[in-house]
Amino acid sequence: MKAFLLDRYKKKQPLRLGDAPEPAMGPGDVLVEIAAAGLNVLDAKIRNGEFKLLLPYKPPFILGHDLAGTVIRVGRGVRRFKAGDEVYARPRDGRIGTLAERIAVAEADVALKPRNLSMAEAASIPLxxxxxxxxxxxxxxxxxxxxxxxxxxxxxxxxxxxxxxxxxxxxxxxxxxxxxxxxxxxxxxxxxxxxxxxxxxxxxxxxxxxxxxxxxxxxxxxxxxxxxxxxxxxxxxxxxxxxxxxxxxxxxxxxxxxxxxxxxxxxxxxxxxxxxxLFMRANGAQLAEIAVLIEAGTIRPVIDRVVSFAETDAALTELEAGRSKGKVVVQIR
The missing domain is CATH 3.40.50.720 (NAD(P)-binding Rossmann-like Domain)
Structure with missing residues (x-):
């Protein structure tokens, strides 16, 4: 599958678009085909090496903490989701990688996408x-x-x-x-x-x-x-x-x-x-509660812009400058 990979920790290190192995699934995992992924300042800080002590990812690895997409397959222990479900999630630390075509996410980290949001809008929410x-x-x-x-x-x-x-x-x-x-x-x-x-x-x-x-x-x-x-x-x-x-x-x-x-x-x-x-943690149950507020019209997403998958690296560099209004989202599919 195609993904944006970080080859080494360095400030403003370019992300490389390349081929990555298909996600490995466990019995409690949900395999998601990613439609859109949100970009966050956290992605830039990890790229710059600011969190190496707390989150010791070993390059090369895939960045990305927000996703919205469609369930392709579920592990044998999964009960709350099925193939075809539209979901959104913030994968837990140690299992990030939403700047890719697919990802395996723990069932506990996933929630059904708010029905009144597009995939891009939903991808702006989790983190x-x-x-x-x-x-x-x-x-x-x-x-x-x-x-x-x-x-x-x-x-x-x-x-x-x-x-x-x-x-x-x-x-x-x-x-x-x-x-x-x-x-x-x-x-x-x-x-x-x-x-x-x-x-x-x-x-x-x-x-x-x-x-x-x-x-x-x-x-x-x-x-x-x-x-x-x-x-x-x-x-x-x-x-x-x-x-x-x-x-x-x-x-x-x-x-x-x-x-x-x-x-x-x-x-x-x-x-x-x-x-x-506060260093937020993944939590699908809280995302489900947030979805209720969004579907009721209490909270709406605020998106600065949606960029193509090919523009991911440039968009992350611009995001780090701190002038975005709301979220920047990558449209993957």
């Missing part, structure tokens, strides 16, 4: 949807009346998280450029901070939750926005010891994570704020 769900529903436990700040509201995670936070009953603030203000307001943002002209930490206060996807400076300033007992959740780091233990990392890596996050954890503790690093 950002699960990230927002696990941050706001699982970790933060957002409730009606909470005040939530979502950084980078026009990005892939931001566009989804704004809609989810509003559905949970929160008052939502977000940071975005003036050019993207109308977009984030249309998604439900109550307060829009123009990050080029305003310092969000001087405008906002008394917030219950901040979801950070930006740099360390933004992370530190976000502490000033939170009230005592608030939660600072970061998907861009630094990883903390709790994350390392959940991942089952060795003693040395746990200590590395402890040192990397020591500064922000101390600052958070001094303000009676809880800091947590």
């Amino acid at each position: 950002v949807g699960l990230t927002a769900w696990q941050a706001l529903v699982e970790l933060a436990k957002v409730e009606p009346g909470d005040k939530v700040l979502i950084h980078a509201g026009s990005g892939g995670v931001g566009t989804f998280a704004i809609q989810l936070a509003k559905d949970l009953g929160a008052t939502v603030a977000t940071t975005a450029s003036a050019g993207n203000a109308d977009l984030v307001r249309s998604l439900g943002a109550d307060i829009v901070i123009d990050y080029k002209r305003q310092d969000f930490e001087t405008v906002l206060s008394g917030y219950d939750v901040v979801l950070n996807s930006l740099d360390g400076d933004t992370l530190r300033k976000s502490l000033d926005v939170l009230k005592p007992g608030g939660r600072l959740i970061s998907i861009s780091g630094p990883p903390d010891p709790a994350f390392a233990k959940v991942q089952g990392l060795n003693w040395f890596l746990v200590q590395v994570m402890r040192l990397l996050s020591l500064g922000i954890r101390r600052k958070a503790k001094a303000r009676s704020v809880d800091y947590a690093f």
Whole structure:
């Protein structure tokens, strides 16, 4: 089958379009013919080697974390899916590779595609949807009346998280450029901070939750926005010891994570704020719940553009520049 392969870890290393072996299936796997795949900043970070300690993939390997497609075959232990089902998924770590014609995915990571979405629209959802769900529903436990700040509201995670936070009953603030203000307001943002002209930490206060996807400076300033007992959740780091233990990392890596996050954890503790690093995990059951919200019209996908399979490498390079509104999707079939 055709796939985009990463031959070595290096910043801006080109992906190579080539032939890859057919996916090996286990008894609990679903074999999917991929129609479309979402691109994510995570793909670029893995390519650049930023996650080699956490995700030690051995080149050459296939990148890609989002898919929508049609089930071709199921393993003998699979009960929830059958050939012909239209599905979407974020394959679990260690089994990524959606920038290809086919992939074998664990049954537990798969959900039926929202019926009102095209394949390209559905492929834009899994990683950002699960990230927002696990941050706001699982970790933060957002409730009606909470005040939530979502950084980078026009990005892939931001566009989804704004809609989810509003559905949970929160008052939502977000940071975005003036050019993207109308977009984030249309998604439900109550307060829009123009990050080029305003310092969000001087405008906002008394917030219950901040979801950070930006740099360390933004992370530190976000502490000033939170009230005592608030939660600072970061998907861009630094990883903390709790994350390392959940991942089952060795003693040395746990200590590395402890040192990397020591500064922000101390600052958070001094303000009676809880800091947590989120590295989202695959979860088909949560994708099924997200599909219900999408089919009800509560959440809609936001897609910057759809590119051809041949344009995958160039599109990933452009995505890394950080100027996309919503998701970039690769049309494979």
